Amino acid sequence: MRSCGIAVIGLGLMGSSALYALTRRGADVLGFDPLAVGDARGSSHGSCRIYRRFNFESEAYTELSDRAFKGWQALEKASGRTILKPSRVLEAGPPGSRLVAASRAAAARKGAIGGPATGTDANAAFPAFNLPANWDVVVQGSGGILMAEAAIGAFREGAEGRIVAAAAKMRPTPGGIRITTPDQEVMAEQVIVAAGPWISAFIPGLGRYLTVTRQAVGWFAPAKPETVGYGEFPIFIIEGQGGVIYGFPDFEGRGVKAAQHDHGPIVGADKWSPPARDDELETVRATLARFVPGAAGPVVDRDICLYTNTVKADVRADDGNEFIIDRLPGDRRILVASPCSGHGAKFASAIGAMLSDMALDPEIDAPEAFRLDRFSGFADQR
Structure with a gap:
């Protein structure tokens, strides 16, 4: 059976960014996704998304936007692609x-x-x-x-040789997280699940909150x-x-x-x-x-x-449409990444780096606002 230190399931903007960040840091990582760049079934498909430095959803996002901007600049330099085209943003x-x-x-x-x-x-x-x-x-x-698609392409090119183009299932075992595809099995020490609209199939109990x-x-x-x-x-x-x-x-x-x-x-x-x-x-x-x-x-x-x-959190104040970036309370080997709700794409370079940091250092936790224990179904597991 093949093995790896970290597996990334789902290679849209978030997952491919995490895979890229881990690859550049020398991690033993593999990424899994059956969809090619541009496939219309992927949440990150399509040519473009909006980058806003200042976000009406939360003033706390400004720092994350600034980190993401530096990440997009670095990706442009490393890949030679145009990733972020400057544009004014008018809100009315x-x-x-x-x-x-x-x-x-x-x-x-x-x-x-x-x-x-x-x-x-x-x-x-x-x-x-x-x-x-x-x-x-x-x-x-x-x-x-x-x-968006240029960014995913650049991330994946930067992780060449580490991508398994197949649908994956996962099963936690005492010895690791077993990743199964139609053609092979891989035992991973940790898994980042960034499966977009399919994420509930991988994380029991999550579906009721999405x-x-x-x-x-x-x-x-x-x-x-x-x-x-x-x-x-x-x-x-x-x-x-x-x-x-x-x-x-x-x-x-x-x-x-x-x-x-x-x-x-x-x-x-x-x-x-x-x-x-x-x-x-x-x-x-x-x-x-x-x-x-x-x-x-x-x-x-x-x-x-x-x-x-x-949905709105039921443990502490949260109006909903907020990201989930956290270690699974019942199994810290599994990192859950659902920074979606229609406004997460702009942050992908920063969030991929955040996930990389968390996977490589067990002492690092995501910001409190993004944690799973804001939902009652996960609060008791922490």
């Missing part, structure tokens, strides 16, 4: 918007406030928009377009292409009556990518089809037509993304 909402206020407060703490502050200002700076004059606006100058939701994504042929090009038009996040809508400049020549961030219907981990329907994209279409008319137009391409979301 009605007067008193909590989303805008939270991002503005996080930026203010770093002395990074500047640029349009109202709908009137934003419309003048970026002609594609038609925001109400009295709306609140904040613009981050230090955001970017994270080239939901998987179907998120429709569309690419829209812009009505005014000259107003939405990369470098001129920002990434945008709009909190309107229809919910929170995000989108990208037309940096690929395939239209403006836009989607609804609010959670879609709950589905199973394998419910990637059918493609996004017109009715699922209607709120996005209507929001663009009302607030970003320069980007509005017919849908020219569509996709489905899955969010893996945590």
